[in-house]
Amino acid sequence: MLSVNQKILVAVAWPYANGPRHIGHVAGFGVPSDIFARYHRLVGNDVLMVSGTDDHGTPIMMQADKEGVSYRELADRYNEVIARDLQGLGLSYNLFTRTETLNHTEVTQDLFTALLQNGGIIKDTMLGTFAANGKALPDRYVEGTCPICGFPDARGDQCDNCGNQLDPVDLINPRSKIDGLPPTFRPTEHFFLDLPKFREQLRGWIEAQMHWRPNVRNFSLNLVDDLRPRAVTRDLDWGVPIPLPGYDEKRIYVWFDAVIGYLSAAIEWAHNHGTPDRWQEWWLNPAAQHYYFMGKDNITFHSVIWPAMLLGYREQDGVTAGPHTLNLPYNVVSTEFLTMEGKQFSTSRGVVIYVRDVLERYGADPLRYCLTAGGPETQDADFTWAEFVRRNNDELVATWGNLANRVLTIAHRNFGAVPPQGTLQPSDQTLLDELQRAFATIGDLIATAHFKSALAEAMATAARVNHYVSEQEPWKLVKSDKERAATVLWTALQAVDSLKIIFCPFLPFSSQALHEQLGYTSVIAGPLEIHEQIESNGAHHLVLTCEPASWTGRWQPSELPAGQLLPAPNPLFRKLEPGVVQEEVARLLAKE
């Protein structure tokens, strides 16, 4: 276990503000990062967890054009929708902000300028692809006939039929996927991140990261072998402006400014708290550890491109510590993909389950449980409603919910309060010892990003306590030997109280509910709040935040005091009818 007060940055991938989040998104970047952050806070480490919506980029422009609203309007709308999705799921960001802020613009421009000054960014001319409306068109939004195999619906970047990589200008009869009109091609000047310049530095750095998941490390090393300069800017009117005269028609493109969000959000967080320099405790302190969470489609940006940008920024001061020596990632934790009833998620094809719909109908914890227990941690995973109902009923309700409920019910009915400890027998002590060990075991698993095994271990511990209760039969003891019954129930309640903390990173809402059923009045962890933030230029935006410094939960065995009054218990989780499966599957089919 890590020592307390370790500074940990939990950097979570920024979702596009182009629609509500579906459960595949949060299975990848959301729930794992939150489990990690909540655990480290319970341990006593200083966690800064940041993210926000990515308000720029082609998908947002396309969606706005489709709806006939401005880009900003669309981003505003979905920034709020997404913030509420994440709040409802209990994702405990210290700051969830957005890229359309003055602060983010300034930080992005600062990095751009610095990289340009020391040669990390170079200027070059490329052949641009333009839609009929004059805007830059990404290669993948161009379709046409493949010049190699004749496939009529090849994309500008690659032919799905023969697999060859293409250039949009090579397509026969090219057309825009957006409006169907033929694009035009003309040379255009842009800024490029000079990735080859950082090749050897990156290679050496990545090779040293033996604690990364092997797939991330190997994948990244492969990328480093074939780095080319990458265009930082686009011929667009949506995005962070280029901080140089004469470039009003161009913007910094989304991939460049999105990763900078990890830094700008930390700066915004510090500013919002009236301690404008505190971001440095995470970003300029070499002892701070930075963990990045994302889906596997995003590895390259976090293990190669963003580190290259950070290295380039550092070069202003050489290798000595200074205001530009920003920390590199300590770990890049990527998850695989979640499919839905065997199919890729696809909003356009209706293969989608929105977070808010699940929250509304079933609550946050069952979803968090399912996405962790059956999540795409090391390989692609399939979400099915049958599996959701099964895990909810046969695992969450039957093992953990039932344990809490049966222990609380017997204790409440017979004592009305936490009974006195009495004399512990070996069986009681053994159970308490096991709980104590569980904190260490499960804590280590979470700290090393093994969330699936950690949760399985927690459930196994709950099963162990169920075993103890069945074996001791306190419902009989209350009639035959009340003193022994008191000791057994005291022990079981300590175990349940400890499990409450162990489950808290995974299932924060039910842990809080249980906390109250155990007679406490404090808050373990929460609340998460959305409020408006006003910037120096008068602009305002919504932020999702929380104040973990005031949270009372601690990653340690129960100290539940005897005599504490126990209110009448309520089940922590609700059993779902089997009909839910059919109902939900029917909903999906209706969308397709």
Added chain:
RNA sequence: GCCGAGGUAGCUCAGUUGGUGAGAGCGUGGGAUUCAUAACCCCAAGGUCGAGGGUUCGACCCCCUCCCUCGGCACCA
């Protein structure tokens, strides 16, 4: 096409550097029990570890070939 991941009990998956009879959860069958959301607890059955070769005293784990599934292949994030 290139690169990569994966094919292990009915289902979902674990299986460090090759070594006593291959595991878990759920489901199934049986038992016990009734505090608990017919939940909990105990026991059991179930697999020639995708196919075929090879290396080895010995391979699910190493090498080769083949079959099947999936992802990436950069200006999409």
